[in-house]
Amino acid sequence: MYVKKLKAFSKWPQSFLGLMSLSLFTFFLFFNMHKEPVRIIALNLPNSAISPDDNLNVYERPDIPDYEYKIRPGNSLSQIFSTLDIPYRDLLRIMEADLNHLRIDTLQPNDVLHIWMDKKGKHLERLELEFSITSKVKYIRLEDGSYHIEEFSIPGDWIKTIIRGEIKGTFSESASFAGLSYNEIESVTRLLKDKINFNRDLRVGDKFDLVRIDQYVEGIPSGENEIQAVRIESRGRYISAYLHDDGNYYDKNGESLQRAFQRYPTIKKYRISSHFKPKRKHPVTGRLRPHNGTDFAVNIGTPVVTTGDGVVLLVKDHPYAGKYLVIAHNKHLKTRYLHNSKIVVREGQRVRRGQLIALSGKTGRVTGPHIHYEMLMRDRPVDPMKAYIPMINEVPKEEMVQFVQSSAAYDVLMNREESSNPV
């Protein structure tokens, strides 16, 4: 079933006809295939696909942004807005809409901004951030001047690749030669570091095999990928890791290869002043105002600790979120800590579970001092007080049958044919 979803185009005079030649039209095509979830594919149609009716003196204006801008190193959104004479108030209201998502702070060089101004050219009507061909965020101006945020992601097609390699020199050299990126090599070594000593135990001729899935959109790799299984064969011994449905890696016996988390971002337990409520409605406007984290009522200066091992991904100062930081625990899991008075770690720093990362405060828009703590699983907020997944050390009993089946299937993929692998 094909359903085309077109934007509602506003009517514009014919003098804008010339604009049409400037751009291709991008439509989103929604369709269902088998039992897969809805997929969204960007489709570029040639100009000729739309032919305005000569009898009309108005026609549907194509959805061309007024500005398109590729982020360069050192750019900030406020700098770009001021160059374009967009009022600072609009920027603040965009930041307000972004409070529960904090996507603007993740903008990086080469990400693309699309900007639509209102008819008078005074206010920002719509802003789209394009993080990749599969990930977009839109901010749309409402009548009261605030913005509504929408996130889009395109699932694309995930294609399985088997990567095989043999140890010649160090593991890093051999893995890089086999086609693994620096980040992938690092995650594999960290994952298996308690099972094998990568400096001492490996010998020339030892083998490694990985199952990786790569994302494609219309045949183009998006750059997103995920290691699903890895196995190292060292002198007749197999060491392996398998990705389970919960986003964590486990060994052959279903035991977690990552250190468990602690529940609270504090040393002592404090009162929860506001719970995770993703569907919370604003009491006056009735608009959805999600609370994507858990709030702890604490005094200013209370130590804030990381709930798991990881790397400090971002340290930011936000008009509404205040001084906050993001920790990446693995490819799938992040935590955020908002409204601090002081942050004591820096971007790129490696941290251990329970390590002091900040002192609590009341920066940003708050009614009183508290810690707002969020957990993001594959960039979606989950209840950090209920998410059992990263707190456990092994695959839950009721999921074990499925885990054994899927790990066996990965083993089949990683097995080598005698003939293709002459000794």
Ligand SMILES: [Zn+2]
């Ligand atoms: Zn909160």
